[in-house]
Amino acid sequence: MSTKYLGxxxxxxxxxxxxxxxxxxxEIAQSEAAAGRPxxxxxxxxxxxxxxxxxxxxxxxxxxxxxxxxxxxDAVALRHYFLFSHYxxxxxxxxxxxTEAARATDRIYETFERIDRSxxxxxxxxxxxxxxxxxxxxxxDDFNTPRALALIFDEVRxxxxxxxxKKSKGIRERCAALRVMCDTLGLLQPGYFERKKVRLLTNxxxxxxxxxxxxxxREQARQSKNWPEADRLRDELSGRGILLEDTAKGTVWKVK
Numbered sequence: 110m111s112t113k114y115l116g117x118x119x120x121x122x123x124x125x126x127x128x129x130x131x132x133x134x135x136e137i138a139q140s141e142a143a144a145g146r147p148x149x150x151x152x153x154x155x156x157x158x159x160x161x162x163x164x165x166x167x168x169x170x171x172x173x174x175x176x177x178x179x180x181x182x183d184a185v186a187l188r189h190y191f192l193f194s195h196y197x198x199x200x201x202x203x204x205x206x207x208t209e210a211a212r213a214t215d216r217i218y219e220t221f222e223r224i225d226r227s228x229x230x231x232x233x234x235x236x237x238x239x240x241x242x243x244x245x246x247x248x249x250d251d252f253n254t255p256r257a258l259a260l261i262f263d264e265v266r267x268x269x270x271x272x273x274x275k276k277s278k279g280i281r282e283r284c285a286a287l288r289v290m291c292d293t294l295g296l297l298q299p300g301y302f303e304r305k306k307v308r309l310l311t312n313x314x315x316x317x318x319x320x321x322x323x324x325x326x327r328e329q330a331r332q333s334k335n336w337p338e339a340d341r342l343r344d345e346l347s348g349r350g351i352l353l354e355d356t357a358k359g360t361v362w363k364v365k
Contacts, residue, residue, distance in 0.1 A: 236282060
């Protein structure tokens with residue numbers, strides 16, 4: 110059936126490491142004998158996804174569904190978490206690790222927001238070629254996503270350092286290269302921070318109007334120079350997973 114719809118050879122044939130023998134070896138023998146040409150140009154065999162050093166499987170009952178994970182984490186964060194490990198390596202799944210991947214994903218989006226606030230839209234700049242070439246080399250090395258991510262976060266740190274030092278030379282080009290690298294790995298999806306807000310509101314008992322009211326009360330306290338009350342309201346929101354950011358256009362709230 111696969112040969113009928115995809116032709117032979119396939120560009121890429123994937124599967125778990127446990128399928129190499131005998132399943133894939135038998136598949137090669139049968140398909141190549143019948144067609145007289147290779148079955149696939151590239152084979153990608155992934156390592157096992159484990160929990161507590163055991164293979165995650167339905168039969169063992171030690172698994173999470175995608176729906177359960179996405180109730181608390183963004184799909185981009187989950188993708189980021191899997192990219193931390195090389196596809197051929199076994200990976201031990203943990204919620205702590207996924208939480209750390211979510212924080213790292215926040216850092217990428219916060220960097221882009223910071224650059225856009227500081228310099229305006231930077232996507233129109235030509236990407237830095239040297240950065241893209243380094244990224245390409247890692248991806249050409251058997252899809253080495255851990256090293257590709259390391260390059261991305263080296264650049265995130267470098268860009269934030271330049272912004273801290275109020276240096277603008279090369280930022281647009283480097284930011285454009287960072288966007289290409291992140292987009293190649295599927296890490297840029299519209300509405301990331303808005304989805305975080307929706308998850309918070311869905312999983313907590315706080316309503317949007319209540320948040321707006323607390324922010325308005327804090328603003329009144331600040332205008333009255335009642336700093337203890339303003340700090341108390343900020344701390345109350347922080348305890349419920351909400352961070353406040355005072356900008357020139359007013360106070361905005363984000364999810365921790």
